[in-house]
Amino acid sequence: MPTTVLTVLTTTDTPGKAEALARGAVEARVAACAQINGPVTSVYRWEGAVETAREWQVLLKTTDHRYADLESWLTQAHDYDTPEIIATPVPRGSAAYLSWVAEEVQAPPVSEDEREAR
Secondary structure, eight states, X not given: OOOOEEEEEEXXXXXXXXXXXXXXXXXXXXXXXXXXXXXXXXXXXXXXXXXXXXXXXXXXXXXXXXXXXXXXXXXHHOOSSSOOOEEEEOOOOXXXXXXXXXXXXXXXXXXXXXXXXX
């Protein structure tokens, strides 16, 4: 069964936090890349009140096999009580790009020293 590539959207309230989420997810190999867009205006209901906030969107690329790891990573790294984490499958795309995404989010091989330490 072929790997499905996903785009995963989250938002945060500062450009610095957006860059930290993007960079951290790529460094952790749970996302192949990320784009930051903003500011955007978000309107939402929170704790009974309608709120308006300025936010930055982070769009991350991963695979269905690594989605749970990305979601877990975002949940831990994010400072929102309930961060927006929405995944959308990519039904079509450049074969070379989709392969690159899949390769980038593979967990790095475990070295001999790491195996012995376990």
